[in-house]
Amino acid sequence: MAKYLLLKHYRGAPAAVNDVPMDQWTSQEISAHVRYMRNFADRLEETGEFVDSQALAPEGTFVRYDGEGRPPVTDGPFAETKDLIAGWMVIDVDTRERALELTAELSAAPGAGGQPIHEWLELRPFLTQPPTIED
Amino acid sequence: MDEARLRGLTPSVLAILVRRGADFAAAEDAVQDALLEALRVWPTDPPRDAKGWLLTVAWRRFLDAARSETARRRREELLQGEPAPGRAPAMDDTLHLYFLCAHPALSPSSAVALTLRAVGGLTTRQIARAYLVPEATMAQRISRAKRTVAGVRLDRPGDAATVLRVLYLVFNEGYSGELDLAAEAIRLTRRLHVALDHPESAGLLALMLLHHARRSARTTPEGALVPLAEQDRRRWDTGAIAEGIAILRAALARDRLGEYQAQAAIAALHADAPRAEETDWVQIVEWYDELVRLNRSPVVRLNRAVAVGEADGPGAGLVALAELEESLPRHSAVAAHLHERAGDLDTAARLYAEAARKATNLAEREHLTRRAARLRHRPGS
Numbered sequence: 001m002a003k004y005l006l007l008k009h010y011r012g013a014p015a016a017v018n019d020v021p022m023d024q025w026t027s028q029e030i031s032a033h034v035r036y037m038r039n040f041a042d043r044l045e046e047t048g049e050f051v052d053s054q055a056l057a058p059e060g061t062f063v064r065y066d067g068e069g070r071p072p073v074t075d076g077p078f079a080e081t082k083d084l085i086a087g088w089m090v091i092d093v094d095t096r097e098r099a100l101e102l103t104a105e106l107s108a109a110p111g112a113g114g115q116p117i118h119e120w121l122e123l124r125p126f127l128t129q130p131p132t133i134e135d
Numbered sequence: 136m137d138e139a140r141l142r143g144l145t146p147s148v149l150a151i152l153v154r155r156g157a158d159f160a161a162a163e164d165a166v167q168d169a170l171l172e173a174l175r176v177w178p179t180d181p182p183r184d185a186k187g188w189l190l191t192v193a194w195r196r197f198l199d200a201a202r203s204e205t206a207r208r209r210r211e212e213l214l215q216g217e218p219a220p221g222r223a224p225a226m227d228d229t230l231h232l233y234f235l236c237a238h239p240a241l242s243p244s245s246a247v248a249l250t251l252r253a254v255g256g257l258t259t260r261q262i263a264r265a266y267l268v269p270e271a272t273m274a275q276r277i278s279r280a281k282r283t284v285a286g287v288r289l290d291r292p293g294d295a296a297t298v299l300r301v302l303y304l305v306f307n308e309g310y311s312g313e314l315d316l317a318a319e320a321i322r323l324t325r326r327l328h329v330a331l332d333h334p335e336s337a338g339l340l341a342l343m344l345l346h347h348a349r350r351s352a353r354t355t356p357e358g359a360l361v362p363l364a365e366q367d368r369r370r371w372d373t374g375a376i377a378e379g380i381a382i383l384r385a386a387l388a389r390d391r392l393g394e395y396q397a398q399a400a401i402a403a404l405h406a407d408a409p410r411a412e413e414t415d416w417v418q419i420v421e422w423y424d425e426l427v428r429l430n431r432s433p434v435v436r437l438n439r440a441v442a443v444g445e446a447d448g449p450g451a452g453l454v455a456l457a458e459l460e461e462s463l464p465r466h467s468a469v470a471a472h473l474h475e476r477a478g479d480l481d482t483a484a485r486l487y488a489e490a491a492r493k494a495t496n497l498a499e500r501e502h503l504t505r506r507a508a509r510l511r512h513r514p515g516s
Contacts, residue, residue, distance in 0.1 A: 001243060001244045001247070001266070001304070001308075003267070044272075045269075045271055045272055045275055046275050046279070047275065047276075047279065048244070048245070048248070048268075048272050048273065048275045048276025048277070048279055049272070049276075050268075050269065050271075050272045051267075051268050051269065051272065052269075092244070092266070092267075092268050092272070093244075094242045094243055094244050125495070127494070127495060127496050127497045127500065128495055128496045129308065129309050129496055129498075130309070130360060130496045130498045130499055131307045131309065131496075132306055132307050132308070132309040132317050132346055132347075132350075133306070133307050133342070133346050133398070134346070134349075134353070134363060135363060135401060135402065135405060135438060
């Protein structure tokens with residue numbers, strides 16, 4: 001019973017094995033990829049392990065406080081930012097081994113040539129509630 | 136009719152349906168439907184006989200669900216064979232439900248979810264919210280769990296250890312939302328203890344009561360953790376402590392020690408000390424030695440090193456800690472504490488900061504960060 005975040009990076013992760021950008025895939029390859037992702041989420045719901053899945057627009061804005069009564073300062077997007085999050089999935093699983101297994105399965109989504117992308121996904125555990133039993 | 140009493144009725148109604156011949160999965164669905172109906176209707180139209188009402192509605196729901204061509208013949212057999220409603224169920228029936236819901240074939244999270252629904256009488260939505268997952272996910276987790284145990288006979292005793300483990304997990308999850316899981320776990324363990332009459336079910340109940348007693352002293356109003364040594368012991372619940380200690384004494388007298396009794400004994404020794412300085416650490420170390428024999432979990436061995444540090448001085452605690460793997464969770468937190476007690480405050484500050492980075496929960500991370508800050512910004516440093 002632990003939650004994990006599976007992070008997909010646009011940039012910042014090591015290169016995938018099947019590293020062909022999506023805009024160079026055929027439309028069948030794109031459909032196969034989308035189907036795989038949807039089936040994966042559906043299956044996780046059926047196993048009672050799905051929590052959330054979201055995709056993010058690539059362009060973000062940096063925002064900061066600029067003092068009382070002043071509008072927020074904005075900056076970016078920065079083309080040179082090294083790390084860029086594409087989206088995430090949150091799972092709730094019994095063990096870390098299961099989290100690794102599911103992450104690997106997601107990384108096997110098909111890309112160019114219908115072959116698994118083998119893309120690097122980042123797996124991060126959630127911080128939990130403190131346990132009730134303290135001694 | 137409060138909700139807790141309603142929940143208390145559901146396992147016996149479920150047991151009656153199963154005894155009438157309904158299969159567990161369908162009966163459990165029917166009881167859940169009846170429960171939701173009760174939550175909707177009872178506030179404005181309370182029944183005279185709550186259990187009879189629940190049983191009637193659940194049985195009707197079960198029959199409705201079974202009403203298909205293929206199920207028709209079986210239903211007619213059931214209708215003919217229907218026993219008089221309201222027959223008092225044996226406590227054994229509820230006990231078998233506990234065993235079924237914590238069946239060793241289930242993963243911990245499935246067993247927890249199924250126990251809370253079928254024995255605890257909670258709705259899927261309540262369980263989903265308590266564990267912060269979508270309701271659809273929790274519904275699937277529960278129906279999969281029911282499929283897993285579909286072939287299990289309900290009339291055989293199961294494994295008490297797995298039931299106790301599931302209840303321990305629910306309790307330890309604590310309080311994270313509108314549903315008080317610790318209080319739920321106590322309610323379910325209390326009921327189990329009546330049905331099972333086992334020294335370890337007593338031990339677990341005592342352990343829960345003794346820890347629950349400290350709850351209001353465990354956090355500041357802002358939600359920061361207060362370590363045991365710094366808790367305002369006047370805020371401990373003396374009623375829960377007295378009950379926990381009485382249950383533990385009776386269990387220990389049966390001379391069948393188990394890990395929950397040993398853990399409860401440690402909690403009882405803390406509860407016995409009016410001030411932290413008066414804690415009987417020597418006895419606590421002895422109980423940890425028992426506990427290590429029963430359960431070699433790293434958490435137990437780390438906590439033992441803390442106790443040794445209190446009983447025999449921080450040097451002895453560090454020696455005990457040196458025998459353990461540095462990669463254990465909370466190892467650096469314990470090392471930081473022992474170095475602080477030994478007066479090596481720079482090392483302690485460094486280790487507290489390291490422990491904060493490794494903490495697996497937010498409250499502990501904040502607590503450890505504050506410890507590091509307090510040592511780094513101490514007067515004269």
